Amino acid sequence: MTTTASAPSSAYTLVEADPNELDIAENVRDGVAITDDPDFIASIAALGVRQAVSAVRRADGTLAVRDGQRRTLAAREAGLSSIPVMVREQSADEKAEGIDRITEQVNCNDQREPLTRGQRAAAVADLLDMELSVQKVATALHVPKAYVEKAGRAGRSERARSQLDDRQLTLEAAALLADLEDAAEAEPWITDTIDSIFERGFGVEYHLNNLQRRVAERAATSAAAADYTARGFALLHDEPSTGTGDWFSVADLRTADGEPIAADAPEQAPHLWHVYVYEAGSTWVDKKTREEVDEDDIDFDTVDEDDDVEPFDGQLHANTVEKIPAWRYEFFLHHDNRAAAGLELAPERIATANGASDAGDPQDGLTPAQRQAARAEAERVEKERAERRKVKALNRAGATATESRRTFLTGLLSGNTAPKNATKWIVTALATHGDVFTESKTHQRYADIMGSPLSDAPQKADNGTVARAEVLLLARVLTAFEARLTGPQDSKDYWRFSSKHYRGMVGIDSYLTFLADSGHTLTPVEQAAIGNITIDAAHAAVADEEA
Known part of the structure; x- marks a missing residue:
């Protein structure tokens, strides 16, 4: 009608x-x-x-x-x-x-020109700004909530929207870019780093993720140092070098009378001192009292058990404790503040200063043997500081590389056909490294990467095509090697294991090479893990990327 x-x-x-x-x-x-x-x-x-x-x-x-x-x-x-x-x-x-x-x-x-990806993201951001909930926007636009959450973040950024339209970034990376731009309002250095990432133009998403990790680390150390900064200390996010004459540790300084300064000297003049905060392992604390708990006092057999399960012999239930970073604090004085602090250099510090004479210097009052020992000690300390800086940078890059690699694996294994020569690689890998399935956490890595438990694989194979079954077989093998690479603790320091037999890393070179042949770009830490480059070369590349 x-x-x-x-x-x-x-x-x-x-x-x-x-x-x-x-x-x-x-x-x-x-x-x-x-x-x-x-x-x-x-x-x-x-x-x-x-x-x-x-x-x-x-x-x-x-x-x-x-x-x-x-x-x-x-x-x-x-x-x-x-x-x-x-x-x-x-x-x-x-x-x-x-x-x-x-x-x-x-x-x-x-x-009838369709909306661009950037325009859609901007529209989502506008709807959220109008105080619509994520669920209401998802319902109104008939899109998943996960899309709304990411598009709403990406839509805030002009650069992110442009990158979406040019298909240079995924929605996830565009959302991350917008978050980093928001963080840059408080920390302008982030803007310069973002600009350098796009100027390089390769591995943009990887570098954005690594930058996000750096920002998160700085936020964590800022929170850990809050009590000190509230008292007037300036915060150092990177451990300074004490070998150039710009920075001095407490041990490098003496009072006007030539005496070692008290350990609490920085507390007496916090406005002159900097505090450096770093993570030194982890510790267990009681969830309620926040008091430190000895690991031996925890019954780890109660992990994932109900709270009413009685722990063994007076130990603590695993649900009542949590592992947190163990923070350490060091204090440094910049040379511009030394005079105001009324402090002198220790004789050993004078002896190791740039330009100090090997023959002796009446200013330091040391014998040649003492001077030689002082220089050796200064070199040892500086070497340790440099090593800590290197490890920190490489571990951060290792964690980012793992995240990127697993995202690649999820995409690679989501298709209905395996990469070329996959079956040949599987046969060779299993013939040589068949024990890879005995690695700890192989089931968990499979579930994380595939989005379903390994126990679902047989039914998926029965319901799918022969080609899809081959992909599932490949997934089983690749995720087992991923478990071998990162170990039971999901380690981020696999860059140091270029010796294939260290920690049972046999076959990792074959694994990462297969990923590279399948389209994954190996990062410097992954290259170091299989011995393609040295650890120092990996660190130089990472340092250049973060510069």
Whole structure:
């Protein structure tokens, strides 16, 4: 049934029509499978047809759709009884009508430019800014909540939106970029680092993730140092070198009388001193009291057990404790503040200063043997500091590389066909390293990367194609090697294990090489792990990336 609503022009009339009574007729867009687009159908069901369909009225009174084929089909699937239709009378000239139909349909489709990825993200961000919840936005736009959460973050950033439109970044990376730009408002150095990442133009997503890890580490150390900074100490995020004459440790300094300074000297003048905070392992604490707990006092057999399970012999239930970073604090004085602090250099520090004479210096009062010992000690301390800086940078890069590698694995193993030569590699790998399945956490790594437990694999293989079964086999092998690479503690320091037999790292070179052949770009820490480059070369590359 058709009812006239209004006539906006002499050529067209707006009517409400039953979509089931409309004739789709001929259309340049042929073979539409509307059921393949459930989101579009859901949108039509929820909102109706917002843009009127265009149609012509034939001599027999039927309406033939000219523009709006998909809207009409979706309305039928959604069970709508009426949709808006702009109607004009069909021309009596059959040839002219045919020409008009084709040109109208082509032009309408050509001029209908879809929203870009960046524009969609901006729209989501605007809706969230209007205080709609993530769930309400997801419902209104018929998209997953996870998309709304990421798009809402990415939509805040002009650069992220541009990168989305150019398909240079995934939605996840664009969201991360926007978060980093927000963090840069408080820490301007982040902006310079972002700029350098895009100037390099390769491995952008990896470098953004590594930057995010650096920002998170700085936030953690800032929180750990909060009591000190509140008292006036300036915070150092990177351990300074004491070999250049710019920074001095407590041991490098003496009072005006030549005596060693007290351990609490920095507390007496916090405005002159810097505090360096670093993570030195971890410790267990009681969740309620926050008091430190001896690891031997914890019954780890109660892990994942109900709270009412009685721990062994007076030990603590594992659910009542948690592992937290163990923070250490060192104090440094910048040379600009030494005079204000009224402190002198220790003789050993004078002896190791740049330009100090090997033959002796009356200023330090040391014998040649004492001077030699002082220099050896200074070199040892500086070497240790440099090593800690290197380990910190490489561990951070190792953690980021693991995250990137596992994301690649998830994508690689989500398809229905395995990479070329996968079966040949599996046969060779298992013939040589068949014990890889005995690695700790192999089941967990499989579940993390595949998104389902290993126990589901047989059914998935039965229900899938032979090619998909090959992918599942490949997943089992690759995730076992991933478990071997990072170990039971999900270590991030695998860069130091270039000796393949160290910690049972046999076969890791084959594993990472296969990933590289399958499209994964090996990072410097991964290159070091298999001996392609030295650890020092890996550190130089990481330091250059973070500069």
